[in-house]
Amino acid sequence: MLGRPISRRHDCGKHCAPLNGGEPVCCTTRHAIPVVNREEWQLLKSRTDLWHHFRPFDAPSRQIKEELPSSCLAIECKGAAFCERDNRSLACRTFPFFPYFTKEQEWRGFSYYWSFEDRCWMISYMEKVDAAFVEELFKSYEYLFKLDDSEKEPFIELSASMRRVFTRWKRPILLLEKGKVWRKVLPASGGRIVEAKEKDIRRHGPYRSETAYRRAVKEAEEEFAED
Numbered sequence: 001m002l003g004r005p006i007s008r009r010h011d012c013g014k015h016c017a018p019l020n021g022g023e024p025v026c027c028t029t030r031h032a033i034p035v036v037n038r039e040e041w042q043l044l045k046s047r048t049d050l051w052h053h054f055r056p057f058d059a060p061s062r063q064i065k066e067e068l069p070s071s072c073l074a075i076e077c078k079g080a081a082f083c084e085r086d087n088r089s090l091a092c093r094t095f096p097f098f099p100y101f102t103k104e105q106e107w108r109g110f111s112y113y114w115s116f117e118d119r120c121w122m123i124s125y126m127e128k129v130d131a132a133f134v135e136e137l138f139k140s141y142e143y144l145f146k147l148d149d150s151e152k153e154p155f156i157e158l159s160a161s162m163r164r165v166f167t168r169w170k171r172p173i174l175l176l177e178k179g180k181v182w183r184k185v186l187p188a189s190g191g192r193i194v195e196a197k198e199k200d201i202r203r204h205g206p207y208r209s210e211t212a213y214r215r216a217v218k219e220a221e222e223e224f225a226e227d
């Protein structure tokens with residue numbers, strides 16, 4: 001299940017890690033807390049001791065843990081230096097993407113966890129995603145949803161919430177469909193989906209330009225040196 005990297009030519013972690021004390025952003029629970037269902041937890045536990053239950057370290061992380069449905073668990077690995085590729089969670093393998101559902105609850109492709117726009121390089125450079133990865137991404141979720149239809153529910157809610165946020169921001173939501181086809185959901189349109197092009201991918205935060213990136217790396221190095 002989903003063994004491929006997002007992009008064979010681009011190791012995205014090399015771009016975000018310098019802004020995060022040397023660790024890829026999605027591999028640190030300060031930023032992203034992997035959530036798994038109980039079946040996946042049992043499977044991971046049977047294969048490796050890489051993972052343990054996530055221990056909240058502040059009020060927001062406590063809230064994330066408390067608000068999870070009882071079928072899910074927040075977990076944490078030993079860190080990027082100890083990563084075992086074959087024992088990554090589905091959350092690791094698919095980040096930053098999630099299945100996007102229309103208002104009518106039709107699965108239309110993938111969008112991304114938008115709150116990471118300022119930290120995840122891949123979101124700014126989605127054109128670098130390999131078509132073969134996209135293919136596997138679809139297959140993995142097709143399999144998951146076939147096994148258990150209720151797995152769709154959090155993504156249906158997340159998609160609705162993304163539409164609300166992007167309508168407020170007056171921005172389209174970019175979608176990745178099968179065959180690496182781009183579409184966009186227009187804001188304040190009742191969820192209307194139209195064609196999109198790679199040029200619709202926006203660069204965010206420190207990834208806006210080389211200068212912005214260099215400045216952000218310098219600031220991050222100073223900040224982590226002080227800690």
Ligand code: SF4
Pocket residue numbers: 012013014015016017024025026027095096119120121122123
């Ligand atoms: S998916 Fe995003 S956050 Fe994770 S390693 Fe790649 S660029 Fe960094």
Ligand code: SF4
Pocket residue numbers: 026027028034077078079080081082083084087088089092
């Ligand atoms: S298992 Fe690997 S990919 Fe997943 S969070 Fe840990 S270091 Fe990152």
